[in-house]
Amino acid sequence: MSADDDKKAAARRALEWVKPGMRLGLGTGSTAEKFVAALGDKVAQGLDVVCVPTSERTAAQAAALSIPLTTLEDTPQLDLTVDGADEVDGALRLIKGGGGALLREKIVAAASTSMLVIADGSKLVDRLGKFPLPVEVVPFGLGATRILVGRALSDCGIDGAPVILRTDTEGAPFVTDGGHYILDCACEAIPDAEALADALVAIPGVVEHGLFLGLCDTVVIGAGGETRVLTA
Numbered sequence: 001m002s003a004d005d006d007k008k009a010a011a012r013r014a015l016e017w018v019k020p021g022m023r024l025g026l027g028t029g030s031t032a033e034k035f036v037a038a039l040g041d042k043v044a045q046g047l048d049v050v051c052v053p054t055s056e057r058t059a060a061q062a063a064a065l066s067i068p069l070t071t072l073e074d075t076p077q078l079d080l081t082v083d084g085a086d087e088v089d090g091a092l093r094l095i096k097g098g099g100g101a102l103l104r105e106k107i108v109a110a111a112s113t114s115m116l117v118i119a120d121g122s123k124l125v126d127r128l129g130k131f132p133l134p135v136e137v138v139p140f141g142l143g144a145t146r147i148l149v150g151r152a153l154s155d156c157g158i159d160g161a162p163v164i165l166r167t168d169t170e171g172a173p174f175v176t177d178g179g180h181y182i183l184d185c186a187c188e189a190i191p192d193a194e195a196l197a198d199a200l201v202a203i204p205g206v207v208e209h210g211l212f213l214g215l216c217d218t219v220v221i222g223a224g225g226e227t228r229v230l231t232a
């Protein structure tokens with residue numbers, strides 16, 4: 001069984017949480033993409049749901065599958081968001097944003113009664129931080145914001161972590177759907193995720209960060225052809 005099979009198994013299992021009439025948030029990334037594909041099959045069979053996508057990429061996929069879409073302006077409260085993650089720890093705290101969609105993902109998750117994460121087994125960690133933490137920042141003042149992000153890391157016991165501007169395949173700064181840049185922080189380990197989250201949001205140029213704390217209540221892990229469910 002490949003990681004791709006495990007992602008697919010978790011994505012299919014997540015359909016068990018989807019009920020007719022639900023307002024859903026649709027995540028972004030290679031795992032969420034498999035859920036959207038599986039949901040598209042159900043919609044084609046008559047399932048009645050309405051969905052808010054967390055990225056232009058997911059919006060395009062869902063539209064191509066004729067999944068009914070809405071916005072948080074028209075539908076400000078959602079029942080369930082299904083999304084992937086870059087890391088999940090034992091307390092169901094997450095690092096997200098590897099695909100650059102963390103801001104919309106967090107807004108959509110926060111608007112949802114429940115957040116279900118789907119992932120292959122490699123995403124489960126004892127301690128958050130091996131995956132570089134994405135921090136979304138406004139382009140104005142980038143140099144100054146980068147120094148303050150580095151200082152916030154040091155203040156939280158993460159010394160000397162490289163804070164790297166994410167670039168696209170052409171070497172230009174990667175631009176998010178919201179028109180922002182991303183700083184990837186190579187923490188290696190995050191001793192106190194809550195303290196770091198507080199320190200990062202206090203920086204004026206920081207729009208959002210990839211620590212999702214207290215948002216996810218259920219995780220479906222695909223591993224070796226099986227799925228298992230973790231709950232908060």
Ligand SMILES: O=C[C@H](O)[C@H](O)[C@H](O)COP(=O)(O)O
Nearest residue numbers: 029030031097098099100101
């Ligand atoms: O910005 C991207 C998202 O947070 C993704 O959900 C996350 O990076 C996991 O992606 P994947 O399922 O491709 O590993």
